[in-house]
Amino acid sequence: MENFTKLEFEAFDITGKNYLSWILEIEIHLAAHGLGDTIKKENRESESNRAKAMIFLCRHLHEGLKTKHLTVKDPLELWKNLKDRYNHQKIVILLKARNDWMHLRLQDFKTVSEYNSALFKISSQLKLCRENTTNADILEKTYSTFHASNVLLQQQYREKDFTKYLDLIFYLLVAEQNNKILMKNRESRPPGSNPFPEVNAATYSFGRGRGRGRGHGQGNQVRNNYPCKQEKLNYNPKLMKKDEKVEKDKRGQKNVENICYRCSMKGHWPRTCRTPKHLADLYKAS
Known part of the structure; x- marks a missing residue:
């Protein structure tokens, strides 16, 4: 019982908002430690087991409730006192869950995941109040709340004759993902529009000219020299x-470094060469 020194789940709030989930956790944990009978009527548990169950219950209670039931030594008595005070929460939660289930519609959610999360939350609340929802109920709720623009899709899903809600959710998630991909492709280039021309082809056609007249054949040069x-x-x-x-x-x-072809000397052009003609003729003859 050394594990009882720490909280294994959320403590019971004095407002009673988590009463149904709290009593479910208590029943499961006490049964796991062999103390489930300590909170049942006319049980014959030993004083040691009752004390262990009482320690576990008190550690998962609000401080105000601990103070109020400070003199209680029997876990069954504490369990009855809490039930008499907070059992009305079951009726409150049940009425709210029924109302949420009645107004639950697939068309009111942006994504299938959001609808799925809300659906399971309401179903869990109904189960805590001992009112179960079958797969047939969940499937019919989903079919009947499709958007009006998806009537054909709803009929196709009905014809598949699903027996499990999880199978239907699988198809809905795949269809939703495909729709997202189609919308992204449509936004990237609207229907009927031509793709953008290649950059290299545009540059080539811009710089190519004809003939040697003014303004022709120099377009590419002007384009390349422009900063x-x-x-x-x-x-x-x-x-x-x-x-x-x-x-x-x-x-x-x-x-x-230019070389004069008249005299083979460096440093001047042939038209400025001052070498005597007879020396230049000898160089050419050699």
């Missing part, structure tokens, strides 16, 4: 001047 937005953002005047200076030095170095 793009990223180049404008990275523009730096100091770096541009430095690059121009390096480019000029390269061009000057190339000019110095």
Whole structure:
């Protein structure tokens, strides 16, 4: 019984809102520890078992209820006192669950999962009040609350003759997921619209020209030389001047390395060559 030193489920609230779920948990845990008969009428349990059951009950009670029943030593007596005070909660919960079940409709929920969660919550409350709902009841509730635009789909599901509600939910979840995929495809490109043209094809047709006239055959060159937005953002005047200076030095170095074909000397062009004609003729003859 060392496990009784900690709470194994939610303690009983003094307002009685969790009375039905609390008594169910108490019955299950006491039965698991061999103390289930301690809260039954005319039981012949030993004083030791009654004390263990009483400790377990008190540990799962609100502090106000512990104080009120401080002098009670018999778990059966405490069980009866709580039942006399809070048993009316069963009627309150039952009336609310019946009302929720009556107004439950599949068409009022955005997703099948939300409807499924609400359905099982109401069914659990009805079971706690000893009023069970069968698979046939749940199936009929789902069929009869389809949206008006899904009448054909509802008839198709009826023809499948499901015997378990879980089988119907499986088909509904799959159909819902397929609808989401279709809607995403439709939003990405509306029906009847053409796909966007390829970027490479558009660039090729823009830059290609005909003939050698003015404005022809140079479109691609003008497009490629025009600074793009990223180049404008990275523009730096100091770096541009430095690059121009390096480019000029390269061009000057190339000019110095040019060889004159009249005299085979370096550093000048043939049209500026001052080598005497007879020496140039000897070079050509050699």
